[in-house]
Amino acid sequence: MTARMMDIQRIKVACGDCRLSPLCLSSGLNEEEMARLGDLIPRARLLQTEELLYRQGEPLDALYAVRSGSLRTFAGQGNGQEQTLGFSLPGDLVGLDGLEDERHQCSSVALETTTLCELPYARFRALCAEIPSLQGQMLHLIGKEICAEHGTLFLRGNRSAEARVAIFLLDLARRFGVCGLSRQEFNLSMSRHEIADYLGIAGETVSRQLGAFQRRGLIAVQQRNVRILDPVGLDAVAAQDGEAQREGLCNGTAA
Amino acid sequence: MTARMMDIQRIKVACGDCRLSPLCLSSGLNEEEMARLGDLIPRARLLQTEELLYRQGEPLDALYAVRSGSLRTFAGQGNGQEQTLGFSLPGDLVGLDGLEDERHQCSSVALETTTLCELPYARFRALCAEIPSLQGQMLHLIGKEICAEHGTLFLRGNRSAEARVAIFLLDLARRFGVCGLSRQEFNLSMSRHEIADYLGIAGETVSRQLGAFQRRGLIAVQQRNVRILDPVGLDAVAAQDGEAQREGLCNGTAA
DNA sequence: CGCCGCTTTGAAGGCCTTCAATTGATGTGG
């Protein structure tokens, strides 16, 4: 087989076979409905590192479900300062920033080799109107996105750099766990600078905090590999000044 | 007429007569569709100052469209520290935090006397499936919410206190303008502390910045009344270190 | 091997927070 990129991009999608199905849009659908959803998806889209999924200002052609890999969503089309808004992991829905006026308000870039299911917007909407449980799942995933952003908001609200980094790590761990990866050890697909931008602090501060956590035995970091050694201790750091602090989150923080 | 509260609460809603209709869900609907949407809304809900619309943890019974007044959405059910996530103005859709698992992840409280249209969730969803342009408006308003939160995220990302307050004022002005109120002069329905919490800075800092803006002739503040005297100058402050900074926003910042 | 970028580490300085006290606005009771 000449399994080149173009071929990979055209692999047929079958929700029933997808490991992420229970997390994704097809959750709760019967076989026939799942097939109809699968028919909607022209191909599994493949992105290489640093490749853009869409760019601010482009029309909203499709929504995307992340299958593998990760993305970074940011505002400020690179004309100067960017602002990282969030990171998307497998099972996340991407492109919702285009819903307001069917034009993307942010850009989204792959942090590593990433595969996505592309849902042509108009046809997807029509199908949601036909299949109630699909509409429900769409709204569920939209809600997840909104709560993730609430988490990010929570993160950036008057918290110390120490707490921000701790919350970030814990949230990432939780999200990796949800999509079937290890909650203890994982690789960061984003740079220190990207983490810093997301957390609203300086890159050097991220380095220092990670170093401090390591010295305290909370984590072990080596390059982009992170092992969480003491989740409870890290959680205490995340909660910081006040014990009732982490309650307010929508499930968890977006990262 | 004994126009008491209970009566007011039972006033029949007619989207066609609503001044906000073009901003709201009924935008783009024909008369018959508008009537069906109106039939869905059992009553215009009235909230007094500090009255809760819903509380974190409660099931999602309905989504709400703000008719008049304003609300504050926050996480952390009052058990200690709260985190203000955003403010809702007329034309905004409220309650989307409950979409993830049909249970509210935040609380929402009226900042002043506020009226809302209550959309029973299940029936509203069903109607969206039947009326394509209603589904479209719902997604449009959801997109607006998401972009508003992106704006808030942008706001809190590594910006000086000065820029945050300036962006906050400008965004509020813009949003008042959109819903037909004055863009130059308005009353803040939220306290300094609530602004501060939203902006991720200390209350005293908000006071100081407002004072500084006033001394510079950018605004005139008197209690909660604000007049924007020099929008251009204020915009320059908002953009601050870097001219290409405000580009990244989704339309405008949430406030 | 040597360049280049990312990360780490160090030191100085600034901005904002925190604590504290004053002022002002609001509302209640005498």
Add this chain to the structure above:
DNA sequence: CCACATCAATTGAAGGCCTTCAAAGCGGCG
């Protein structure tokens, strides 16, 4: 109608945390 209580907002001063600037490690890649 005024005095007082109460709470929000303002203003001031000190201190801390993080940013910024700078330089040295470290890895990756040609």
